[in-house]
Amino acid sequence: MTTTKYDPRVLKAPHPVPGAPDNWKRFFSFNTDAKVIGIQYIGLSLFFLLVGGLLAMVMRGELITPPADLVDPSVYNGLYTMHGTVMLFLFLFPVLNGFNNLLIPTMIGAPDMAFPKLNAAAFWLVPVFAVVLLSSFFIPGGPASSGWWSYPPVSIQNPLGHLINGEFLWILAVAISGVSSIMGAINFVTTIIRMRAPGMGFFKMPVFVWTAWAAQTLQLIGLPALTGGAIMLLFDLSFGTSFFRPEGGGDPVLYQHFFWFYSHPAVYVMVLPVFGIFSEVITVYSRKPLFGYKFVALASFIITFLGLIVWVHHMFYTGTPQWMRNLVMITTMLIAVPTGVKVFAWLGTLWGAKIRLTTPMLFVLGGLVNFIFGGITGVMLGTVPIDIHVGNTYFVVAHFHYIIFNTIGFGIFAGIYHWFPKFTGRMYYEGLGKIHFTLTFIGATLNWLPLHWAGLYGMPRRVASYDPEFALWNVIASIGAFMLGVASIPFILNIVSSWARGAKAPANPWRAIGLEWLLPSPPPAENFEDDIPTVISEPYGYGLGKPLVEDEEFYVRRSMEA
Amino acid sequence: MTSTNADLPLKHVPGHIKHDGHNLTGFIIFLCSESIIFLAFFVGYALLKITSPEWLPEGVEGLETRMPLINTVILVSSSFVAYFAEVYLHKENLWGFRALWLLTMAMGSYFVYGQYVEWSELAFSLSSGVFGGTFYLLTGFHGLHVITGILLMGLMLARSFRPYNYAKGEMGVTAVSLFWHFVDVIWIILYVLIYVWQRTS
Numbered sequence: 140m141t142t143t144k145y146d147p148r149v150l151k152a153p154h155p156v157p158g159a160p161d162n163w164k165r166f167f168s169f170n171t172d173a174k175v176i177g178i179q180y181i182g183l184s185l186f187f188l189l190v191g192g193l194l195a196m197v198m199r200g201e202l203i204t205p206p207a208d209l210v211d212p213s214v215y216n217g218l219y220t221m222h223g224t225v226m227l228f229l230f231l232f233p234v235l236n237g238f239n240n241l242l243i244p245t246m247i248g249a250p251d252m253a254f255p256k257l258n259a260a261a262f263w264l265v266p267v268f269a270v271v272l273l274s275s276f277f278i279p280g281g282p283a284s285s286g287w288w289s290y291p292p293v294s295i296q297n298p299l300g301h302l303i304n305g306e307f308l309w310i311l312a313v314a315i316s317g318v319s320s321i322m323g324a325i326n327f328v329t330t331i332i333r334m335r336a337p338g339m340g341f342f343k344m345p346v347f348v349w350t351a352w353a354a355q356t357l358q359l360i361g362l363p364a365l366t367g368g369a370i371m372l373l374f375d376l377s378f379g380t381s382f383f384r385p386e387g388g389g390d391p392v393l394y395q396h397f398f399w400f401y402s403h404p405a406v407y408v409m410v411l412p413v414f415g416i417f418s419e420v421i422t423v424y425s426r427k428p429l430f431g432y433k434f435v436a437l438a439s440f441i442i443t444f445l446g447l448i449v450w451v452h453h454m455f456y457t458g459t460p461q462w463m464r465n466l467v468m469i470t471t472m473l474i475a476v477p478t479g480v481k482v483f484a485w486l487g488t489l490w491g492a493k494i495r496l497t498t499p500m501l502f503v504l505g506g507l508v509n510f511i512f513g514g515i516t517g518v519m520l521g522t523v524p525i526d527i528h529v530g531n532t533y534f535v536v537a538h539f540h541y542i543i544f545n546t547i548g549f550g551i552f553a554g555i556y557h558w559f560p561k562f563t564g565r566m567y568y569e570g571l572g573k574i575h576f577t578l579t580f581i582g583a584t585l586n587w588l589p590l591h592w593a594g595l596y597g598m599p600r601r602v603a604s605y606d607p608e609f610a611l612w613n614v615i616a617s618i619g620a621f622m623l624g625v626a627s628i629p630f631i632l633n634i635v636s637s638w639a640r641g642a643k644a645p646a647n648p649w650r651a652i653g654l655e656w657l658l659p660s661p662p663p664a665e666n667f668e669d670d671i672p673t674v675i676s677e678p679y680g681y682g683l684g685k686p687l688v689e690d691e692e693f694y695v696r697r698s699m700e701a
Numbered sequence: 702m703t704s705t706n707a708d709l710p711l712k713h714v715p716g717h718i719k720h721d722g723h724n725l726t727g728f729i730i731f732l733c734s735e736s737i738i739f740l741a742f743f744v745g746y747a748l749l750k751i752t753s754p755e756w757l758p759e760g761v762e763g764l765e766t767r768m769p770l771i772n773t774v775i776l777v778s779s780s781f782v783a784y785f786a787e788v789y790l791h792k793e794n795l796w797g798f799r800a801l802w803l804l805t806m807a808m809g810s811y812f813v814y815g816q817y818v819e820w821s822e823l824a825f826s827l828s829s830g831v832f833g834g835t836f837y838l839l840t841g842f843h844g845l846h847v848i849t850g851i852l853l854m855g856l857m858l859a860r861s862f863r864p865y866n867y868a869k870g871e872m873g874v875t876a877v878s879l880f881w882h883f884v885d886v887i888w889i890i891l892y893v894l895i896y897v898w899q900r901t902s
Contacts (some may be wrong), residue, residue: 381830
């Protein structure tokens with residue numbers, strides 16, 4: 140079978156990016172190809188997952204016994220601050236931007252992002268602020284230690300009097316991270332609005348694109364508020380202003396408004412793309428169309444809208460008047476509606492399906508169970524009386540780890556496994572993947588489930604020593620944490636060895652429907668190049684027998700021959 | 702100037718496809734996002750001004766409003782000048798564009814100079830309580846935007862001397878003049894909040 144028989148176009152060599160090496164070195168260069176940038180983002184962020192995980196394991200090691208014996212309490216303060224910051228700004232945001240880079244252009248049939256250079260610049264800011272943030276471990280006074288939310292007046296103390304202190308570097312890093320995220324968000328939104336393949340109306344976009352769009356819209360609206368707050372905090376810390384200093388007429392609670400106006404939606408920035416991954420993975424391995432596709436898609440933007448008017452629920456116990464508490468309690472509860480729509484849509488898709496339990500599907504199902512659990516504790520925490528009772532205890536810690544690791548983290552692992560063959564061109568080892576899932580699920584459950592009880596019994600968060608009555612919960616949690624550490628070994632082994640020596644991946648190993656699966660594995664530099672397909676069907680047409688694009692045969696054949 | 706970019710075939714640069722329209726979309730998205738920082742500052746300012754027990758620092762009576770008003774008039778009218786510069790560009794009258802564009806830059810620079818004079822004559826500093834802090838933060842942050850706008854206009858002016866650059870559909874000038882109108886509108890809100898709205902205690 141020769142290729143020339145069908146169409147001379149298939150013989151055309153992919154366009155190389157000028158001046159860029161075509162081997163592993165391109166992942167360490169200023170490359171403007173979205174797929175290279177995506178892998179750069181994911182690789183770098185997984186490294187920081189290890190860093191943040193190590194910080195967490197030191198903390199869990201400290202908490203395995205009630206007194207503060209392993210590390211000093213002041214060191215412990217630095218540890219949890221840096222753990223939170225590293226995990227959010229150096230793991231979660233970058234890894235999701237990695238997915239956006241890999242998936243948005245390929246899913247909508249665009250050759251690249253709208254602004255490739257801006258895209259690369261946004262990525263290279265990540266190592267810059269990583270260095271700024273982590274260098275604070277090596278300066279006098281140590282890293283920032285007022286928690287990841289950095290509330291004044293604690294955060295604007297500067298006991299040593301140096302201009303360069305841990306808090307200063309923390310604010311600087313967060314500001315650079317904000318610039319990078321805004322650059323990314325402008326790029327993603329412009330790409331989605333303007334570069335969709337012919338025929339791909341909004342209601343023919345995959346759910347991942349919808350959720351990424353909703354999430355990046357939140358970044359654009361929310362991040363500037365945090366940046367504004369951070370600028371004011373920096374001035375208070377270093378230049379003697381009094382925005383948040385009561386002695387100069389300022390108001391520390393104002394900072395909390397700035398901070399949570401972004402940092403509550405930030406949770407949706409992270410969880411929305413993961414909802415997208417859930418929708419993609421569940422449909423592929425259930426072989427059914429997504430139940431209520433349009434509702435799932437639109438629910439993303441309802442979450443965006445509601446997410447912007449609930450931030451005060453983080454401030455129920457910081458002097459918020461009762462009428463505002465009640466109002467925000469109601470808006471918070473309302474968020475359960477669009478998220479519930481999504482959860483029931485996934486359950487409806489799974490209902491009666493012939494499910495294939497591959498590693499990504501296992502991670503998604505595990506993540507879904509955890510999300511329902513974490514969502515319910517979220518509704519509990521949104522209730523004013525319960526929140527005032529358990530606020531600042533381990534119940535809160537357990538709740539948000541159920542969302543941030545047990546849901547978002549699981550979704551990210553699922554995404555990495557699911558699209559691994561597509562973007563590396565190699566299959567991963569299913570066995571190692573299942574070991575990874577088992578260890579992660581058991582470890583995560585052991586780690587955070589017992590902490591709910593510790594919190595309900597009143598164990599405060601952010602302390603290095605605690606009352607011995609909480610010892611049992613903490614021992615179990617620490618065992619779980621170390622198990623999570625061990626779980627990274629099969630994962631790293633799997634990724635490294637599969638990429639180096641794994642079996643060559645076919646273009647569409649999961650028999651999935653989607654534009655990205657009509658590309659060769661790995662896709663060439665400009666995806667569909669000059670033959671951008673015309674989309675004619677809704678996504679997820681599993682079992683309907685309708686072609687996704689015009690002339691689908693041609694694309695399937697070309698992707699297999701490349 | 703009869704030849705335009707539109708007649709030329711789209712040049713295919715490997716790895717990068719030129720899309721002028723994307724730039725404007727991206728820029729408008731950026732401006733929307735940027736306006737939220739100002740919104741955050743404005744809301745913060747208003748809240749502090751309403752709730753702060755003491756507003757004016759000792760020895761400060763309030764702000765002088767005449768000089769800033771002249772500044773405001775100049776900045777706001779420069780927006781109209783920039784608009785007519787754009788009109789000239791669309792009529793392919795390049796010299797008319799350059800002249801009015803330069804006038805816009807001059808008016809912007811006068812605004813920055815006026816701001817400098819005002820700052821140097823004030824009796825309070827950045828660390829004079831919330832009043833001083835918010836005043837310098839808001840005017841300073843806005844001033845940075847004005848300076849950025851002038852620099853961008855200079856860039857556009859320089860590019861107008863390269864052939865083919867300012868044919869119809871050129872997005873750089875549209876984007877910069879949008880930015881300039883944005884900076885203007887922000888200033889009007891800022892003027893009302895800081896100078897018109899008096900709190901004497």
